[in-house]
Amino acid sequence: MSLGSMTIDLIRTAVASGATTATAVAEQHYAKIAAEDGPDGKNIHSFLALSKDRALAQAAKIDAMVAKGDALPVLVGVPVGIKDVLTMVGSPATAGSKILQGYMPPYDATVVQRLEAAGAVILGKMNCDEFAMGSSNENSAYGPVLNPWALDRVPGGSSGGSAAAVAAGFCVASLGTDTGGSIRQPAAFCGVVGMLPTYGRISRYGLIAFASSLDRVGPFATNVRDAATMLGVLAGKDVLDATSSERPVGDYVGALEKPVGGLRIGVPAEYFGDGLDPEIRAAIEKAIDGLHASGCEVKQISLPHTKYAIPTYYVIATAEASANLSRFDGVRFGLRAGEAKTLSAMYRETRDQGFGAEVKRRILLGTYALSAGYYDAYYRKAQQVRTLLTRDFLAAFSEVDAIVAPVTPTPAFKLGAKTDDPVQMYLEDIYSVAASLAGICGISVPCGDTAAGLPMGVQVMGRHFDEETMLRVALAIETAQ
Amino acid sequence: MANAAGVTIDEVLRVAELANLDLTSEEVPRMQRDLNAILGHIAELNELDTTGVPAMSQVGEMLGTAAELTGASLRVDAVQPSLNRAAVMASAPESDGRFFKVPKVIER
Numbered sequence: 001m002s003l004g005s006m007t008i009d010l011i012r013t014a015v016a017s018g019a020t021t022a023t024a025v026a027e028q029h030y031a032k033i034a035a036e037d038g039p040d041g042k043n044i045h046s047f048l049a050l051s052k053d054r055a056l057a058q059a060a061k062i063d064a065m066v067a068k069g070d071a072l073p074v075l076v077g078v079p080v081g082i083k084d085v086l087t088m089v090g091s092p093a094t095a096g097s098k099i100l101q102g103y104m105p106p107y108d109a110t111v112v113q114r115l116e117a118a119g120a121v122i123l124g125k126m127n128c129d130e131f132a133m134g135s136s137n138e139n140s141a142y143g144p145v146l147n148p149w150a151l152d153r154v155p156g157g158s159s160g161g162s163a164a165a166v167a168a169g170f171c172v173a174s175l176g177t178d179t180g181g182s183i184r185q186p187a188a189f190c191g192v193v194g195m196l197p198t199y200g201r202i203s204r205y206g207l208i209a210f211a212s213s214l215d216r217v218g219p220f221a222t223n224v225r226d227a228a229t230m231l232g233v234l235a236g237k238d239v240l241d242a243t244s245s246e247r248p249v250g251d252y253v254g255a256l257e258k259p260v261g262g263l264r265i266g267v268p269a270e271y272f273g274d275g276l277d278p279e280i281r282a283a284i285e286k287a288i289d290g291l292h293a294s295g296c297e298v299k300q301i302s303l304p305h306t307k308y309a310i311p312t313y314y315v316i317a318t319a320e321a322s323a324n325l326s327r328f329d330g331v332r333f334g335l336r337a338g339e340a341k342t343l344s345a346m347y348r349e350t351r352d353q354g355f356g357a358e359v360k361r362r363i364l365l366g367t368y369a370l371s372a373g374y375y376d377a378y379y380r381k382a383q384q385v386r387t388l389l390t391r392d393f394l395a396a397f398s399e400v401d402a403i404v405a406p407v408t409p410t411p412a413f414k415l416g417a418k419t420d421d422p423v424q425m426y427l428e429d430i431y432s433v434a435a436s437l438a439g440i441c442g443i444s445v446p447c448g449d450t451a452a453g454l455p456m457g458v459q460v461m462g463r464h465f466d467e468e469t470m471l472r473v474a475l476a477i478e479t480a481q
Numbered sequence: 482m483a484n485a486a487g488v489t490i491d492e493v494l495r496v497a498e499l500a501n502l503d504l505t506s507e508e509v510p511r512m513q514r515d516l517n518a519i520l521g522h523i524a525e526l527n528e529l530d531t532t533g534v535p536a537m538s539q540v541g542e543m544l545g546t547a548a549e550l551t552g553a554s555l556r557v558d559a560v561q562p563s564l565n566r567a568a569v570m571a572s573a574p575e576s577d578g579r580f581f582k583v584p585k586v587i588e589r
Binding site (some may be wrong): 104105106199200239243246305307308310322330331332333334335336343346347348351355360363364365367368378381382383384385387388390391394421422438464 | 508511540
């Protein structure tokens, strides 16, 4: 069996038919991880921890179900990984931060339980930017992830490990989180599919919070059909997450059977400005031409407030982060700084030692934006512009069924290229943050390689809770490649 | 925005205190520089007249549908099993098994 070209359907068929076992599939993937992910191999460093005991127990359970002839769930034996901002009993949860080093969470994230209930085998926890803050995975306190396609380049972030591991064939699918682009951007950089479901579609119970009005969990996969399968497993109301929606879960795989002819595709002028790499522009125009050839009606649209999405995002996300990250204080979990004499000194010393530079920068910015005298000028202003950005999308979706745009302005950049300039790094998210602020769904689909051999991605955005249409368009683009 | 002159060193220190962060002497000027660069970019929001535009704090507010469909519903207020206390306390840096222990809160 050739790893790296595996799909969910191939694994399920092979395990169900007895051609292989879930245990053998897990062992093969662990062997590949051992050979390539560490310093003795390519040092991709996509995993922070392996959960072998739990994975092999789950695989044995699956193999027993197959032996008994039980009905088999949809992800049976499928090896997956989860971003290390999600909790799983038996494995440390670090969020890529020193402040949580050694923390063993006492409960499973709901998405972990859903994956296992669907038969998936969770191989381990994936490297990411500290508290999911970053666009290159260089903010991980445990060292960067390398892009499997070009080892001198970043995999994107913040879910860099989740994207790189699927691209490298270390697992067949994975979970990431996306607050401003952290699934879609690394998917584009690593040549895999990455989906941002609608806000409220997937439970966040067990997700270490960064910015609660924006954070979402979503899947990475090697193809659109697998991403649809993953969404079907993950989506749905969870009583443990009050922000999860009771809206019925769609038949995402079934929706892929419907042809795209007749769908109206919007192409927003604001996403094709001067900063867009010419090779990416050409690849996206080719994808749009393909949709037109498949019978879609292609319309030029405008999302007029797009240029304000980044400044809006960096006020709202940092304000929410400054509140969420106040829980890391050395009292209940993780690191506590040594010999502080008072409680207050212990808080400050713990947070100084435990947080990296980017996390401190964002906590300071968010605290500043919320502080007396600046609240209206920054936080309230940003919330108002968020309304305008969302209205842009609601107006567009009264005329079109899906929007097609770039994911990133450039292909994967070199390690270290943007680490000294936070604003340059933030601008990496220029095509992804607006969908995050508006709460709509989005997906990054591979659309070819640059002349230098780097993957490129195209973004499809859909209406709130209309993942079906978004996935149909994504599949049409994938099929035309 | 409110302060065209930018964030001062004193403001960086005041915000760090509010956020319970001890910054080293090297970190303070670097954070000042970075905050001013980012706030300079954020100042672009002032180009927009947002008079009368409602502030959006949650996505569901914009969708005009029932609260439970947008994830804004409350669960039934009933007693449910909660996390195992021993498992939770085991994660604490310092605990007697029942309580979290911390350094002295009030100097006498």
